[in-house]
Amino acid sequence: MSIPSLKIIGERINPGFAKSKAMLDGGDISGLQELARSQTAKGCDYLTINIGDRAERDSGFLVDVIQAVQAVSHLPLSFDYPNRAVQEICLKAWQPAKAQGRKPIVNSISELRWDMLDVLKITAAKVVLMASERMEDGQPVPNETPTEIASTVHRMVHNILSNGYGLGPEDLFVDVSLTPIAMDTNGLVRRAIEAIRLIGADADLRGIHLVVGLSNLGIMLPKVAVDGSPLPVKIESAFLTLTMPHGLDTVLGTPGRDYRILPPDDFVLQGFQQAIALEGFDTLERVRRLYQRDEG
Amino acid sequence: MVEVDLNSLTLAIGKGNRAEAVRLTKQAIEAATPPAQVLAAMVAAMDDVGRKFQCNQVFVPEMLIAARAMRESMALLEPLLVKAGIKPEFTAVIGTVQGDLHDIGKNLVAMMWKGANFGVVDLGSNVPAEKFIAAAREHKAKVVGLSALLTTTMPAMKQTVLALKAADLPGLKVVIGGAPITESFAREIGADGFAADAAGAVDTARRLVAAA
Numbered sequence: 001m002s003i004p005s006l007k008i009i010g011e012r013i014n015p016g017f018a019k020s021k022a023m024l025d026g027g028d029i030s031g032l033q034e035l036a037r038s039q040t041a042k043g044c045d046y047l048t049i050n051i052g053d054r055a056e057r058d059s060g061f062l063v064d065v066i067q068a069v070q071a072v073s074h075l076p077l078s079f080d081y082p083n084r085a086v087q088e089i090c091l092k093a094w095q096p097a098k099a100q101g102r103k104p105i106v107n108s109i110s111e112l113r114w115d116m117l118d119v120l121k122i123t124a125a126k127v128v129l130m131a132s133e134r135m136e137d138g139q140p141v142p143n144e145t146p147t148e149i150a151s152t153v154h155r156m157v158h159n160i161l162s163n164g165y166g167l168g169p170e171d172l173f174v175d176v177s178l179t180p181i182a183m184d185t186n187g188l189v190r191r192a193i194e195a196i197r198l199i200g201a202d203a204d205l206r207g208i209h210l211v212v213g214l215s216n217l218g219i220m221l222p223k224v225a226v227d228g229s230p231l232p233v234k235i236e237s238a239f240l241t242l243t244m245p246h247g248l249d250t251v252l253g254t255p256g257r258d259y260r261i262l263p264p265d266d267f268v269l270q271g272f273q274q275a276i277a278l279e280g281f282d283t284l285e286r287v288r289r290l291y292q293r294d295e296g
Numbered sequence: 297m298v299e300v301d302l303n304s305l306t307l308a309i310g311k312g313n314r315a316e317a318v319r320l321t322k323q324a325i326e327a328a329t330p331p332a333q334v335l336a337a338m339v340a341a342m343d344d345v346g347r348k349f350q351c352n353q354v355f356v357p358e359m360l361i362a363a364r365a366m367r368e369s370m371a372l373l374e375p376l377l378v379k380a381g382i383k384p385e386f387t388a389v390i391g392t393v394q395g396d397l398h399d400i401g402k403n404l405v406a407m408m409w410k411g412a413n414f415g416v417v418d419l420g421s422n423v424p425a426e427k428f429i430a431a432a433r434e435h436k437a438k439v440v441g442l443s444a445l446l447t448t449t450m451p452a453m454k455q456t457v458l459a460l461k462a463a464d465l466p467g468l469k470v471v472i473g474g475a476p477i478t479e480s481f482a483r484e485i486g487a488d489g490f491a492a493d494a495a496g497a498v499d500t501a502r503r504l505v506a507a508a
Contacts, residue, residue, distance in 0.1 A: 016475065053447040053476055083448045133397055140422065142397045179400060182356040220356040281364055284357040291355075 003240065003259055007250040008046075009078045009105070010039035011215060013069070015052035024051050032065055033072045040073040044255035046105055047073060049090065050080035059089045066093040074098065078105035078252075082130070084116045091122040108175060111135040111156060120165055127167065128211065129156045131195070132177035146194035149176055153199050157208060169207030173250060174199060178212040181235060181275065182220040184283055189217065190276040193242055200247030211250040214239065214259075222291045227267040231291055233258050234268035241269055302329070302337040305369070309341035312361030314368050321369040331376040335413060338366055338373070342411035346495035356404070359494070363407045370410075384415035386505055389431045390441040391419035392474075393452040398445035401474055404494040405441055412498045414439070425459035432465055438508065439501045442487075444474040453477075454485040461486060469504040473497060 012035050015021040023031040036047055047069060055062045069077065076099045079090040087106055094104050103125050109116050110130035117127070133142050134152040143149045153174050160167055176195045179188045192212065199205055217239055218232030225231040240248065241262045253259070262269040268290060275286035301324055308316040324334045345362045348354040354362075377383075388409050392402050399421040409416045417435050419427055432440050440460055444453045457470050471489040472482050473496075482490035489504050491497035 053450050053481070056447065056451075081448070082446060140395075140397060142421075180356070183360060183400060183404060185360065222352075222355055281361060284360055288355075288357045288361070292358075 002043075003244070003261060005249065006240065006244070006259060007209070008044040008255050009107075009211070009250065009252045010042075010044035010047045010075075010255050011213075011252050012039055012254060013048055013065075014050040014080065016050075021052070024054065027061065029064060029068045033068050036069040036073045036075075039255050040075055042256035045075065045250075046078045047075050048078045048080050048107075048252065055081060055086045055089070056083065059086075062086070062089055063093040066090060067095075070095055070098040074100060076102040076104045078107050078128075080107045082108055082110070082113060082116075084113065084119060087116060087119045088122060091119055091125060094123055096123065103171065105173065107173075109156075111152065112140050114159075117160070117165055120167070124166065126171040126173065127160075128173045128175050129153065129160075130175050130177065131156070132175075146191050146198055149191070149195040150198035150202065153195075154202060154204060157205055169205070170209070173209040173211040174205075175211050175213070178214065178216050178239075180219050181217055181272070181287055182284075184276075184287075185280050187276070187279065187283070189239075193239070193276065196243045196248055197246045209250050210243075210248045211252060212239075212243075212248065214251040214253045221287070225268050225290050226293055229268060230258070231268065234262070234266070235272055235290075237262050238266070238269040238272035242273070301327070302333060305334070306337045306341040306344070309338055309362055309365045309369060310344050312358060312365050314365035317365040317369045318372065321372045325372065325376065331373055331380050332382055334373055335377060335382065338369055339411070339413050342366055342408070343498075345411075346408065346498055349495045350493070360404075360407065363411050366411050385413050385502075386438040387415035387417060387435045388439040388441060388501060389417045389419060389428060389435060389437045390443070391423035391428060392421035392443045392445070393449050393456050394422055394424045395452050396444050396446055396449040397421050398443075398474075401445065401494075402441070402443040405443070405473065405491070405497040408494040408498050409441070409501065412502070414501065425456040428456055429460060429463045429465070432460070432468055433463075437468065438505050439469050439471060441491075441497065441501070442470065442472045444472075444477060447476045450476060450481065457485050457487050467508050469501070469508060471497060471500050471504065 015024050051065055105126045108128035108130045111134045131149045131153045176192045178192050181189050214236045218235040221231050237260050271290045275283050278286055305320040345359055349359050390406050392399050406416050406418045417431050428440055442453050444450055460470055469488040472487045473491040479490045489500040491500045
């Protein structure tokens, strides 16, 4: 049922999940180890480490969590901090031998914090490149169009590969940013899909990975669609169905979740496609009809 | 007659039926219904939507669709409110803190605040502390709402709260929110209030202003 070629960065060690937050707040290391174990058993490829803002105040706890997770899982870790000081602590605590020499992931670097690439001197690592923003004339600018996203990616990848950071294309994960469809009045989900298509078609970017934070997409919606199917995971699957043929190969997601490639006549896939083709509030009206029958 | 129509207006906005909401607003205006009563019917609709949202009876798409029906009806009523000297409940300034370009959560709160008849000054994203202070002063705001999505911009949020508290803005209340933000962080950095979601941001702002 799952999608064999899809790589999953297990997302659960993150205070965005209520159970994980309780463990982090309570310093429940063995609970966090259990989270690491169960995600590993369910077949994910990397484990996210995100202990929230405590990482910035309590480096000792951060190191404890990393060591505890590495004690129970052989998977490489993905350190989810757009922050140089925290990444330094993570990479120093990282023990390559426990992951059989596989590299961890620095999540994330963007043009707004390019000098963070220096942390790769600590240990060899892969990197996530955020494509939602760029630097222009010394100012941070959000990328608004698929072309802006794709050209920022092109520039970042070129700069990394040609500047001797010791990284190959296979070490790069490009994140185009995914926003909830539940509030997408600005066509941002369609934009992400179009950006993935442009990046996937760019011959200079061959071999890089494309990643999204997939769980963002289906949040703030009810659990069940009108056809009785589980709505959030079906919406996530619809996104995978539309983007994996164009190069998306990795998600920040929950291992064991029922991700699948949907048939063209699937109720949610069709509604999702129609929703993202619409503009403004029409998108939301279409999304609403995925879980609410029209009143007669 | 008028009373029934206003109930229907509340229902139409609550359901996000904008054609019906606009029609009923026009009807109420033509019947010379006091603008304050029409406004109250609209605000009641959004309050109801907020309550239903908080107990999972409606979801974000319906909330946004209802807010649009409110906005379009409000556009018709606004000139009459101005003429009658009826002002928004109070003015609130909102923005995402410096270094943070995320604006989705902030936009949702701004929309709900407008729906609650607050005057909303939206400064956008990546907003430095001085800009919040200047806007709060210029618009005589009673509330400033700060949003942050990144843990890395939480220090900027703290600095903004400190700067707002140090500025000479008597009675100003600061409400914070965003994915990594917690009630305890709000307390720690000296913010007056914390909101977990957009509907909660309406309650928090009202409560703080009422207590001021």
